[in-house]
Amino acid sequence: MPHPVEEDLFARANRLLSEGGMPSASLGLDCDPTGAWLIWVDGSRALIDQGRGVVQGALDLIQSRLAADRYPPAPPVGVYPAAVAPGYEGDGTAVSSADEGPAQPAPGETHADKHGTEGGLGVATVAQFWSGSSLGIGPRLDVSVGPPGKFAFLLGEEALFGTGSASSGLVVFDFQGGAAYGAPFKSRTGLGMVAMLGAERVSASHDNSSNGLSSWAFTGNLGARASLAWSSTNVWLGADLLVRSSDFQTGGPSPVSIPGASFVLSVGCFVPAFSR
Secondary structure (H helix, E strand, O other): HHHHHHHHHHHHHHHHHHHHHOOOOEEEEEOOOOOOEEEEOOOEEEOOOOOOOOHHHHHHHHHHHHHHHHOOOOOOOEEEEOOOOOOEOOOEEEEEEOOOOOOOOOOHHHHHHHHOOOEEEEEEEEEEEEOOOOOEEEEEEEEEEOOOOOEEEEEEEEEEOOOOOOOOOOOOEEEEEEEEEEOOOOOOOOEEEEEEEEEEEEEEEEHHHHEEEEEEEEEEEEEEEEEEOOOOEEEEEEEEEEEOOOOOOOOOOOOOOOOOOEEHHHHHEEEEEEOO
């Protein structure tokens, strides 16, 4: 195989395995004058259809095997055959339901239906831009859970601390809940969206005095996420628009204003808690 073709196959197969949740999988390619075979992680072999070239044929076979491993077919009642992807060699040994084996799915229910929930935990650093040159910086925690697919339920909490000499001791707590679509909460690499509603508490104290100000506001948040798979985590960048039901003014000789709408930037990582 020419070296440029080998590099192209390696790069595209690596990306395909990472997106399929198998970033550390080790595959093989066996070639001779009669054909080419893909060797899967379990040692099984499959002949590559080279109608569109060996690279595309190998990628199609990898994608087919990833899909077969993720959603195995439901076995007949009382029989549990060994799971072998189409085109792969295997002994097809059947096991009686009296032997140890996976639980029998209910009538009308497939293995894909019993795939289970997916979720995880995300941590991030957030910068929220307020009036003038003032901004709040702090940590954020996200928890997601949802059925297989592109959507997930999302809960988030963040604490922001005003920066600069004119910050007036501002502390902001945001509590939000909503939904997420795509990366990083339901796919490893790519783009995603979040939409959330919640409440926000703002407090401030001038010159560290005991006479402070505080208020509550309802919030709505709409944002975008760009994610990249890295090892077992998803590293992401976020940009959000947060809208408040009321603004906040500290007053005094060094006033700080938190407007009714703020632009938010974030960088973080998401750790899947339930394996695909």
